[in-house]
Amino acid sequence: MPELPTVAAFTDTYLPTVNGVTYTIRTWRERWERRGGRMDVVYPGSPTYDPDAGEHPTRGFDFPFYDGFRIGLPGIPDATEDVDVVHAHTPFLLGLSGRRLAGRVDAPLVASYHTPTAEYADYLADGRLSDTVERVALAYERWFLDGVDSVVVPSAPAREHLREVGVDAAVRIVPNGVDTEFFGPVDDAAFRDRYGLTGTLVGYTGRHGFEKDLGAILAAVDGLDPDLTVVFGGDGPARETLERRAAEVDADVRFLGFLEREELPAFYSSLSAFLFPSPVETQGLVALEANACGTPVVGVDAGALAETVVEGVTGYRFERGDVEGFRESIRRTLRESVDLRESCLEKRESTSVEHAVDRLAEVYDEVL
Template sequence: MSHTETVGAFTDLYLPTVNGVTSTVGLWREHWSARRGPMSVVYPRVEGYEPAEDEHPVRSVRAPFFPRYRLGLPLVPDGLAAPDLVHVHTPFTVGYAGLRFARERGLPVVASYHTLLGERADRIAPRPFSDGLRSVCRGYERAFFERADRVIVPTAFARRHLLETVGADVDARVVSNGIDTDLFRPVDPSRLRSRYDLPDSPLVGYTGRHGPEKNLGEAIDAVSGTGVSLAIAGDGPARGEWEARAREADADVRFLGFLDRAELPAFYSALDAFVFPSPVETQGLVALEATACGTPVVAVDAGALTEFVIGGETGYRYRRGDVEDFRYAIRRALAERDRLSDLCVRRRSMLSVEHSVGQLAGIYDELV
């Protein structure tokens, strides 16, 4: 068996944008380069971000529907040497360029399934147009992913969705995105708590993109009238809506804004529980980060969170749309915080990116 050394990663989402895809690409690149060989990255150019060695930006324009993002032109940059294997992380223009680049050179292709495109149709178009858009998205996903030799999915839920709901005829393998467990560990949160004037217990919180699909209004409703404070970190297009909702709630809700990545372990450690009401996650890396910091997670019983939030071990789940059940799950997590925290810490090794990159290497080596 030969061993993959050089990988060309193509992604429509990359730094300086911070989200689950960009974090995974960056983390895999760092750890792959340290143990096996170079992993170059092709991505849309963003003004102000200076590429490092083996980072290859392509010209970009503002993305339709999502003005915060850049859409790269489907180009292959000059000077990109043919790697042993191509890994496409997104099914858009840069991802398509990666597929074409690989096929023209006879290279194997691995594709990652990070995002449920069709499930976001309701956020872009009203019914009945969203139904048609969802069908178009799924047809496009089928056509794109069926061109890959292997598809990597972060959870068994994502695999079922791709094979059964999208209907893609692909060889899909489950590989968790993994997290940096050297960074995400229990730490003393007192300095962060003081800096942001966080209240004493009970305190629950969330960090991540403030998009409508994250459903954070449900978390605001769940803490209203309970005496539980809610700290929300991050930013995004739905922040104004949620701030208005918080002003109407009978609750102490704090919007902290964007936190530096180095601050996140202290943020998670300051919480008695992490709340995650988003029903459209293929994995939900922030839930894994919170778990690695010893913070139990209260999550909606939908999407990939049904796998990673284990009732009575790493937290509790609640029925989607049931605010009273959400409140009950929060109460249980708070009452059992010490026991759940201990069980969360014991799972840290299973969440590490080193474990994920080892699985990734096995899949790459099958193809080279």
Template sequence: MTEDLPTVAAFTDSYLPTVNGVTYTVSTWHEEYQARGGSMPVVYPRSDHEPDETEHPVSSLPFPFYDGYRMAIPSAPDEVRDADVVHAHTPFALGLAGWRLAEQNDVPLVATYHTPTAEYATYVGPDAVTGAVRRASERWERWFLDRADLVLTPSERTKEDVRDLGVETPVEPLPNGVDTERFRPVDGAAFRERHDLPTDRPLVGYTGRHGYEKRLSDVLAAAEELDVTVAFGGDGPARDDLEAEAERRDVDARFLGFLDRDDLPAFYSALDAFAFPSPVETEGLVALEANACGTPVAGVNAGALSETILDGETGYHYEPGNLPGFRRAIRRTLDEKGRLGENCIARRDDISVGRAIDNLVERYRSLL
């Protein structure tokens, strides 16, 4: 699949140096596609990221409601105007610019539905405002997605969510994939030593954005009756409250802060189990990264985690809101770490970004 790759202009409102599932997917797809000899220039909001010749920042302003995000001025640089396909990773500012480019050039528009923006309405203001923002964002998402020729979702469950919005455009699930060259089992002992993490008790952890909607406090509640150390990597608006709750519950919790991407394979490998209570995931990429490093996951049976975690094979589920169930899922995952870890390793090819790009190229070609 290396010959005659179409030129694809990728538009995203979230990009490096911000680290989240969207920026990781867009940047990894960009690298993999270019490595195959294709051209996938990326248009993103200008930030302090130093672009290469295939990355094209446009003017932007700070986003007042969420630190680290920026609002781009909708525009399409001249460097992307010869694209065969436009791929929008956002329904908002730069997604709109991508749609306009696709319309002007009469080329296909593909849209990936990464994040249900209504889930983040709580960051905007009080409940009355939140409800209005939620309804408005859902209407806008439906309007935008219906202008695409194809909508991709990271999971089958997220495809159902898009259908529930009333979108009439064809929708297909296409997992984003994990860079299995980067995420592989390594010796985690040095990571534990560097961060002063104990070696005489199980280590349960999570890394990613510390958002309230991810229900990370449930990890602390579940750990309260377990003889484990909890390690949180990452940062976000809920961190201060999580630290206070860990102290109140007397849980041995270590907050490591932002981890460099090069440190993540060692972090995952150092864990005995990855704990993931977030019910709002569209794929749960960090769970797959943990699996690629041989670490099983105890996670909620909701959202995309219902299918990302293979119950009894790569970890265990628990039902939403069932804290004793979460505790049991963590215990079982720890008890069966050896068998579950072997299953995770055996699944590496299936969850790789290479497999994702193979499928993505097929979708592009079908539209052309």
């Protein structure tokens, strides 16, 4: 096996923050090192996380308008000066540090497109000012991405979005991948007992962000089935609003709060359908995790979920804003849950992180 290039990954999102970006970077790093390579990570430090070897914290601060997101201050650790490839997972200050390092050591620069920068506009301003912030964010995003050697996106819809907003750089699809060694069907009895859950469950876990349109779940289950229980795992700025709305709908709705990673396979396995109305996903990793556990997904026909959710195979889709369509997709998924479960499990290996890292290695080879 040829020697793998040494990589320095710069990111604003890393442990102890728990989300799809963190898990993707962490899993890619573990698999890269398992193959004999080295992938250092530069990230905003936190007093609640002790870095492992090869993890280099810099100073950072909490983003005041987006709970749980941190901005790293510029920094280039000495240990990263001997890298072959720089991989920026953020366009912000640490991404600029990665760009500076790439220029300093004459290494190619790869950038991952995880979240549209313009999505943060609504957290910074309202109304007409929000439109201005979004235009500035898009212009900055184009400038940053057009200055790299290759852009990595997790799905074809994400690539099409970049083309639509005017990004001219080379764009390669590298799915985030699912850790199929970890995510798979398990006995959910202990999980149900721990949270007092019985009967047929549907639900969602992940960040409770306003941009994810989670209120659509409550509208869809209102009066749908008295024997159905809706469970929300996770936390975020939209949780209080969701809890207030949940008290007004005709449905049994439970909020479990933050779930440890070790609980997630049992959470997914306990569901008959994973409900995912978020229109802003670049891939929707939690949907693939659910599928890997045998759970079909009812997802919005927008963004990456238009590709991630395969109709009649891994779940069903509905049009954004179509409450009755959402309800009918839930009904259909529950009716076909046995067959959908089997087809989800048949696709497990095709979505594994091993395939993702194979593709990542190809991108690094291309830019070198």
